[in-house]
Amino acid sequence: MYAFEIDRPMTLADAVKALGAEEAQALGGGQTLIPALKARLAAPARLVSLSGIAGLKGICTADDGALCIGGGTTHAEVAAGAGAYPALAALAANIGDPAVRNRGTIGGSLANNDPSACYPAAVLGSGATVVTTNRKIAADDFFEGMFTTALEDGEIITEVRFPVPAAASYQKFEQPASRFALVGVFVAKYAEGVRVAVTGASEEGVFRWSEAEAALTARFTPDALEGLSLSGEGMISDLHGSGAYRAHLVGVMTRRAVAAAG
Secondary structure (H helix, E strand, C coil), X not given: CCCCXXXXXXXXXXXXXXXXXXXXXXXXXXXXXXXXXXXXXXXCCEEEECCCCHHHCXXXXXXXXXXXXXXXXXXXXXXXXXXXCHXXXXXXXXXXXXXXXXXXXXXXXXXXXXXXXXXXXXHHHHCCEEEECCCEEEHHHHEEECCEECCCCCCCEEEEEECCCCEEEEEEEECCCCCCEEEEEEEEEECCEEEEEEEXXXXXXXXXXXHHHHHHHHCCCHHHHCCCCCCCCCECCECCECHHHHHHHHHHHHHHHHHHHX
């Protein structure tokens, strides 16, 4: 670690102002940033803690039926309070360990956009909307690659709005030490069609599997995926599994998700 300043604003306006300082960086639950600081992979001069801003926390249902989750809501709170969207609650309940779930936040996870994180699959698979201090960003426009999003400097995620599907499931083949997704697939069935989002597999981060979406929109059964597969090219290859292995797992986990969503 090294010396840095820390601000603890109590309002969103004060947080935005603090992030305007040179070399300032937002701090959510700290489950990614603090380890990065310890390893000296990040070196901001000032941290702006968002944990004291009450307006960033909470879960509610909007008039249009969407489930709205504040950006500062922890994984444990999502697991306990997102009962209107069971697949999302189950996803949150299986992130990391109790310490991670009680500190990490949905907004922090999305802003970091780790290629193996779970929430990006839920957001993209649900066609959710990411609300920030500046605008509303559709899920399809939010994720721009590994550790990269559409967020601009000083922009804070205030809320995520999830349309609740008729059926959904998230299936994760996890790396046992970290509990990150070696491959995770979120499947959501809506009146207008099925969305399939994959995390943990691609070098580009979370992505939609369009061929599977078309097949499942026509017939929502695991058998509809028969004959479909992905190439190992462009997939993550490391000591945990090759690109070809991950590509195979995408098909396996998608079929499991469809069967579970049933």
